[in-house]
Amino acid sequence: MENRDELATTPARETALSCVAAGIEAALPERVVANRVALDGGVLTVADARYDLDSFSTVLLVGAGKGSGRLAAALVDALDGRVDGGVVVTDEPTDASPVDVLVGDHPVPTVRNVDAARRIRDCVADAPDDALVLVALTGGASALLTLPAGDLTVDDLAGVTRDLLDAGASVSALNAVRKHCSAVKGGRLARTAVPARLVTLAISDVVGDDPSVVGSGPTVPDGTTYADAAAVLDRYDVPAPTVREHLQRGVDGTEPETPRTDDPAFDRAGYHVLANAETALSAAAAVARERGCEPLVLSTSVEGEAREAGRFHAAVAREIRATGQPVDPPAVLLSGGECTVGVHGDGAGGPNLEFGLAAALDLCGSDDVAVAAVDTDGRDGSTDAAGALVDGATVDDTAAARDALADNDSLGYLDGRDAVLRTGATGTNVNDLRVVVVEREQ
Template sequence: MFENRETHARSPAHELALDCLAAGIEAAQPEVAVARHLSLSADGETLDVMGETYDLGNYDRVLVLGGGKAAGGLARALRDLLGDRIDGGAVVLDAPADLTVEVHVGGHPVPDEGSVAGARRLLELAHDADERTLVLAPITGGGSALLAAPVEGVSLEELRTVTESLLASGASIDEMNAVRKHCSAIKGGGLARACGDATVVGLLVSDVVGDDPAVVASGPTVPDSSTFADARAVLDRYGIDPPDSIDERIDRGVEGGVEETPNPGDALFERVSNHVLVGGHTAIEAAREVAEEHDHGTRLLSARLRGEAAEAGLTHVAVAEESLDTGEPVTIPGVVLSGGETTVTLGDTYGEGGPSQELALRAAIELPEGAVLASVDTDGRDGGSDAAGALVDASTVEDADEARDALARNDAGSYLGSRGALLHSGRTGTNVNDLRVLVVSG
């Protein structure tokens, strides 16, 4: 799973942290999720999705339309399950893949021309669907950037500009999506709307806090409860000055001059169902099982951790100190698990790294002896870096002032790399938010 594992696993606590991470990421694989939650009847005529059934005899065509970092794995698993019952489709991914449906490669975390071309192809295929079409929609984390279909009058460059500003602002994923949904023809229920009278089944791998389907990839198949007014509030809250085309569109939307995204009361959603196959708890529970198999007590700090990464790092320090001193919240030896998605507010200049690395470095500055912390993004790419995250302990930081300086420059990756603390896994094939494992062994 992780490169140079033998170097990182320098103690039983370090080894356990790595084992917990690997188990969590493996449990969140799309293929595992499909095997767990989808099945085909013995005669091959009925598809069961988490208890909802679909008679394939009622459909002339089955299409696969979706996108996101884990959408390729879902599409592959659907192919293995349904075989030639799938008549076509397209997915937009962040890397090439060998599938029986069309594969378009887009940009992430900032959309590019491939994102636009892929999203427009999905919409084209969706518009061809009718009441005798079953659309299976694998929608996963990363889809907000990969499925970019700017509305008329908004260019890709303008969409990229506002996306970059949102990413640097420290805005949460749902705040970013409120803006992106109102600049897109596919997000915020746009794909479901384009499918017309077809039956649409959203198959979701969640990378968002709370696993809200409307937030995953900006909810292409899900009703949108956010409004143009919400999008305007986000831009104002973070002091973002968007390109004129976006600014004017949102203003017109607030005034009622632009149609809102389809809301929860829209009749079109009577033909749409959405299923979260994998979420943050999936990875956490698998990690918990490994810890308990190694006779460690476990506690969940939260699967919804959010806010500034550095502050969350200090929280993990406090939990380690309390556990070592009092046996609360976990007895020794124990493992404290957390998920969610922290953010980093970037300054004018910044270096390498991502939220998981920044969290780990802040923790390492004060982490007590007897504690080990692993912090990764489950997709294998933390922020814009090629590292999944980091594994740290009290020995990681030799010069606290140097480490604090790296944090001030948002350059945690460079510092942790120099200390041999970065974890590299490559693309994992899934994306269910961040996963952190705190081992306290005394």
Template sequence: MMRNREALGSTPERDLALDCIEAGIAAADPVRAIDESVSLEENRLTIGEASYDLASYAEIVVLGGGNAGGRMASAIEGALGERIDRGRVVTDAPEKTERIEVLPGDHPVPSERGVASTRAMLELADEVGEETLAVVLVSGGGSALMPAPAEGISLSDLQEVTEALLASGAEIGEINAVRKHCSAFKGGGLARRAAPAQVVSLIVSDVIGNDLSTIASGPTAPDGTTFAEAQEVLSRYGIDPPEAIADRLDRGANGKVEETPDAGDPAFDHVDNHVIADGFTALEAVRDLADERGYEPLVLSSSVRGEAREAAKTHVAITEEVQRTGNPIEPPTVICSGGETTVTLRGDGTGGPNQEFALSASLELRESERIALASVDTDGIDGASDAAGAIVDGGTVSDPEFARAALADNDVYPYLEERDGLIETGPTGTNVNDLRVLVVTSPEASR
């Protein structure tokens, strides 16, 4: 899975941390998730505890997208085969499919080709009817990959406000509150476009708590946010949006533009949403591998958030406590966490939240023995870089002043690259958000 694995593993702790990262990403593979969640027996399609009589439908159409869209399309074809009549899915990690068109998009900033692909997918959604079973594939990254600018808003408007929000340190729910109110299909809009078809969404979640309205900006979920709240987000982070976006939000807040559909909207009368993989899926795999290797596992949380460099200090403090006192767990141990940290951009460098997390941690770990830390975004793309994240240990930083300067300028990528710390996977075909692994062994074990 890792393109540069041989350059990264130089100690038993680093090797195990990398093994755990690979196990976590593999566990969140949509092919595995769909295989475990979806079954077909004659005409009865079962997804979790729900079942659907395929004989009741004139056609099966597949829609949606996200980082995992390609893998999900391939997997659902494997499950349903020729029963699928047609489909269009948008992703940045394409897979070969027979009956579903896999269309290109870009992440984390929306692109012109993403607009064209999303338009084509929505045209198909508009064609479905009451006798259609619409299987919607939803995964993290869908907000950027499937841009559908609302009337009067241009792609450049969306790009500008997206880049500003990403740089502001805003949390994903706040970012998506704005995106949903600038879109023709987010925030329940796809459910509205596909009605009155039976919509069945298979969801790979990259959102803390699996908030359906936030994953890919909730195309098939009711939206609890409003135009006024979108305005508040921009105000809170001091973002001056393009005139077209400001005008739409103002008109919406004053009741002149229809609000996104809430839970009482009839668009959701025939919508079922199924989360088939999330951040805890990856953490469970890490926990199982650690136990198998003879290390005591500890899952800290699947909901870690906040500024990446500050969250890193807390994680290191826990490892220090473990080594020094055996509290809350005796070494050797593997400590893991998930969630989504953020970065407030103050410089003009290259990096991402997981790289900043790793470098900040390595400053705290200096000269620590028998501890390794790996942190990645499970989609394989950390920030706007081509790295998934990074791995560090007590020997990574020998020049703390340069490391601190790299953090201050948000330019950690070149620093970590020079020290063989970057983890490179390329797009993984899934997205269950961040995954962090800390391997802690007692220093006495090496003596």
């Protein structure tokens, strides 16, 4: 953490920071590959699956996501010289030689993303029939792996992505649109790989770890349709005329639907989740126990408006202080998932910053309670902050704090109040991690 010394001003805040650090570190690609991937002779073991590398003429590694560069580098090291090449796209330069690491943009795609996605598709398409193609997939792949379908352009996809994000669309809704506007998402990369053997190694950033949602499911069957994607635009009142025309052609049957479970493209495709929200929460809970606090995991799948989730977590903390329910203090409440923000103002912030500011408002004057909420990739929304660390003293002007929430300016209010947590890019992403520390009353 870049500003830990500034933030660790009370025992509760220090405990919250330690839990956050442990959660992120547990999900780092190097750690999860060491725990889940092994090479014994010529046999690659991933969880309970075994792959005889000597039965393949070549091993290629492709991938996408904000942690895909470090995941690719960890896999190259684990395979000890057996990776022959490949291409991944991420948002930070990384050395994963002999795999080429290309840098794209997130969360709104640009032409750099398209160029990288085209190279990845071409790499997979050119793989020999007896090749093993490993796919390193992490959060952020939906934006970074962008290759427009049909007559769509990257500007079309950037516009609809921005509009849906601003409208507070869930990741599954957003990805239904992305999959039906893409030449590689929604199982289409798997089709490109046929007849090579395809194995996806994913660090999941989605609630429930649904493979068809992680990175918009480029290597797995898709359960959504063009009609579903069109309905998302209707639900969030997003115009996107060019995208709507493309989706309507799909509804009419003039654009091919994404592949289903019975598609032969998946006959030789495997999928493994190496880490997820539970990975981070388990590590954070272990730190809480070491510090004499009782950990309670509320959920790995908290979704909805960030400010409402923040108020709920604050309410549980107040209940613990008042009644000892659902757990006696000292305690640490933990949750994961992905909250969203409906953007109505012109301020700066992200879901975790807004979560933190709403929680701080409800905790005004509460002693010995600290709340940390971070995006484990190190960037909350479009900000350079990972999230927020707040307590009962954070809000010193409730009217100004409420105005900031109304203007979606959580970063503007929290910055300078020792309440913004900064990590820089972490190299992983298992989505949001929230830690509420409730100390024993003094």
